[in-house]
Amino acid sequence: MKRFIGFIKKEFYHIFRDRRSLFILFGMPIAQILLFGFAITNEINNVNIAILDHSKDASTEEIINKISASKYFTIKQMIAHEADIESTFKKGKIKAVLNFEKDFSKNLIADHNATIQIITDATDPNTANSITNYTNAILQNYQQEKNKGIQIEYQIIPQTRMVYNPELKSVFMFVPGVMTIILMLVSAMMTSISITREKELGTMEILLVSPLKPFQVIIGKVVPYIFLSVINAAVIVLLSIFIFKMPVQGSLFLLGLESVLFIITSLALGILISTIAATQQAAMMISLMGLMLPVILLSGFIFPISSMPVPLQIISNIIPAKWFIIIIKGIMLKGVGMAYIWKETLILIGMTLFFIGLSIKKYKIRLE
Amino acid sequence: MKTIGYIIQKEFKQIFRNKGMLPIIFILPILQLVILSNAATYEIKNIKFAYIDYDRTTTSRTLLEKFNASTYFDVLTNFPSQKIASSAMLTGEVDVVLEIPNNFERNLLKEKTAGLSISINAIDGAAAGVTSGYVNQIVQSFNKDVKMSIMNISKKTDQPVSIASIPSFWYNTTLDYKTFMVPGILVLLVTMITLFLSGMNIVREKEIGTLEQINVTPIRKSQFITGKLFPFWVIGIGLLTIGLILAKVIFNTPMLGSLILLYTYTSIYILVILGMGLLISNFTDTQQQAMFIAWFFVVIFILMSGLFTPIESMPKWAQIITEFNPIKYFVEVVRMVLLKGSGLGDILPQMLKTLLFAILMNLLAVWSYKKVN
Numbered sequence: 118m119k120r121f122i123g124f125i126k127k128e129f130y131h132i133f134r135d136r137r138s139l140f141i142l143f144g145m146p147i148a149q150i151l152l153f154g155f156a157i158t159n160e161i162n163n164v165n166i167a168i169l170d171h172s173k174d175a176s177t178e179e180i181i182n183k184i185s186a187s188k189y190f191t192i193k194q195m196i197a198h199e200a201d202i203e204s205t206f207k208k209g210k211i212k213a214v215l216n217f218e219k220d221f222s223k224n225l226i227a228d229h230n231a232t233i234q235i236i237t238d239a240t241d242p243n244t245a246n247s248i249t250n251y252t253n254a255i256l257q258n259y260q261q262e263k264n265k266g267i268q269i270e271y272q273i274i275p276q277t278r279m280v281y282n283p284e285l286k287s288v289f290m291f292v293p294g295v296m297t298i299i300l301m302l303v304s305a306m307m308t309s310i311s312i313t314r315e316k317e318l319g320t321m322e323i324l325l326v327s328p329l330k331p332f333q334v335i336i337g338k339v340v341p342y343i344f345l346s347v348i349n350a351a352v353i354v355l356l357s358i359f360i361f362k363m364p365v366q367g368s369l370f371l372l373g374l375e376s377v378l379f380i381i382t383s384l385a386l387g388i389l390i391s392t393i394a395a396t397q398q399a400a401m402m403i404s405l406m407g408l409m410l411p412v413i414l415l416s417g418f419i420f421p422i423s424s425m426p427v428p429l430q431i432i433s434n435i436i437p438a439k440w441f442i443i444i445i446k447g448i449m450l451k452g453v454g455m456a457y458i459w460k461e462t463l464i465l466i467g468m469t470l471f472f473i474g475l476s477i478k479k480y481k482i483r484l485e
Numbered sequence: 486m487k488t489i490g491y492i493i494q495k496e497f498k499q500i501f502r503n504k505g506m507l508p509i510i511f512i513l514p515i516l517q518l519v520i521l522s523n524a525a526t527y528e529i530k531n532i533k534f535a536y537i538d539y540d541r542t543t544t545s546r547t548l549l550e551k552f553n554a555s556t557y558f559d560v561l562t563n564f565p566s567q568k569i570a571s572s573a574m575l576t577g578e579v580d581v582v583l584e585i586p587n588n589f590e591r592n593l594l595k596e597k598t599a600g601l602s603i604s605i606n607a608i609d610g611a612a613a614g615v616t617s618g619y620v621n622q623i624v625q626s627f628n629k630d631v632k633m634s635i636m637n638i639s640k641k642t643d644q645p646v647s648i649a650s651i652p653s654f655w656y657n658t659t660l661d662y663k664t665f666m667v668p669g670i671l672v673l674l675v676t677m678i679t680l681f682l683s684g685m686n687i688v689r690e691k692e693i694g695t696l697e698q699i700n701v702t703p704i705r706k707s708q709f710i711t712g713k714l715f716p717f718w719v720i721g722i723g724l725l726t727i728g729l730i731l732a733k734v735i736f737n738t739p740m741l742g743s744l745i746l747l748y749t750y751t752s753i754y755i756l757v758i759l760g761m762g763l764l765i766s767n768f769t770d771t772q773q774q775a776m777f778i779a780w781f782f783v784v785i786f787i788l789m790s791g792l793f794t795p796i797e798s799m800p801k802w803a804q805i806i807t808e809f810n811p812i813k814y815f816v817e818v819v820r821m822v823l824l825k826g827s828g829l830g831d832i833l834p835q836m837l838k839t840l841l842f843a844i845l846m847n848l849l850a851v852w853s854y855k856k857v858n
Contacts, residue, residue: 137769141777149784156803157788159527159611163797191797206655207827209817212797229646239654240824242662243527244795249652250618256648264645272628273548273593275601277617280574285610302780310773395505397772398685402509405681405780410517410673414524419793421612423531429524443577450608453575 124337158287161247165193172221293445294418308387309400346380366452385472392479492712514674526662534558540589671728679721683762684779721755741826760846786812
């Protein structure tokens, strides 16, 4: 036991002596969470658009003013001819052209009906869709003003309540996601690299012939990283509460426990990677190339899992990050307790045991 | 020239001798391109919809039928009470709960107006906005139906003005996300592979101690660096090629523009990434450090590239940061050239900035390389 503690101490020294790595380890998550919390949003704001006004009358002017006043759009230019649309799109400077028909006002007054064409650069389907929706909302609004005197009969007025996030802040989506990728990648990457490093440099052999048992060697290497990751997690949670005003509706203690569980899951995955990889290079490529994109794309961090094709929804179940994101959102935003997240918690525990079991098996083979 | 040739030959041999690395370099990215491109969609569908119908009349049933018929909603159960519905929303079984109050039909007929309450799980704010839009559309169209059936004749003078908007989606009429995402993800994979490989390469020799040996040989630094980096440049171009072929064959990604232009741009772009890799190698002592730094920048570059989230929506200061993000330019260029058929004139600004970055990055890298050693 004494020897084992001595070994853990040595590992701690090893990490803390390397100032540069330490700076990176603690600095990176802070820099990333700040940057992303403020910068990343999947809302549409200030989209550059152009106007093609064949009519140039009072109504079109009013509508154009409304559009330019909205936060969604910035009117970048006025286009004179239809032929110019293609070339402006190709330059990539504008995302949409609003095309008012000839005699817009006249049609609106005489026929009660006028037409506007919303041409979008739909290479980005999301933006194209949002532009169309927002423009329609502005047009609706304009029509309502015009129709003020007319009594509209028979109508159902829906009252919508946005539960858990009334202001629709996208930071509530991104903070849990970024926290998850940081914990997952840092923990998995750090352990896999530090263990393969010993293998590559040949010092692992020395450790294995020491009186320490192989599993003690592994635990000794992992413990300091648990410590580091817990601090990282705490910093991220504090930043999200104090800077991004994320609520913690549920128990902070439970959030802490779940975070430790997820850190251990990631570390276990790191250990497993280190048993497969022979060199640091291979370990890093597996943990970076193999984990980064799947974690970003399949965890529900940015893209909703329920909209994916069924096979991918099934695959997403093997991504530990998916479960952790559900847990964090549950505790922080919904304020649920264990009664609602026991299933996700059990899945993470199960995955951890699986990774550890598999690693132990692999290690035995290697040591024979 | 001959010396460089030998070094390149040696480096290639080293890469291809390493059987463990080959699948990681080629198969892993390709698998990801093929699989993950399907995951990247903002389209909101299969919304889990539940309702509480306190009214239980023909009108309320007709309204619910409309939701049932819509392709966006997966209509689940009729919940007996708000409490049970809320609990279902907590567990995540339900995303939208529509509550039809008592006397819904009566109010609509007598008072000519009726209320509905809708709760939407808004943790994903953007998705909630879209969901709310769908709900409103259905209610609006229901309103119209009611009006038509009750007041079948209306006086022309009282008719409200209406503006018809005709959406027209250019370049991607079916709003297919894969068309948009496949080229972007390909950019990521090319970038990550070349950056990680080059970033680790020289620092590895440093860590093992073989760099010292090379430094005492008569090889010039420039020859050494060129020899080291050239194979990664080839790998990057190779990946792009395989990726483009797969994009065409599997996803039928449009390729309207000039592929020569795309390759020219990519050749310059990879130089930026290789320069960065070299720079990282120079400023680190271990592969572990090198990877952390590479990872740090890659995550920032990815999330701030406009690949998944729009750049225009970022705050001004963040938009300024993205000006220095090479991935942003590559993503723009690949989408413009492939999907819109943009020509050299259109992508010239991106091309020039990338060229500038390539020159600066490599000058910096070569200069710092001499300093460190």
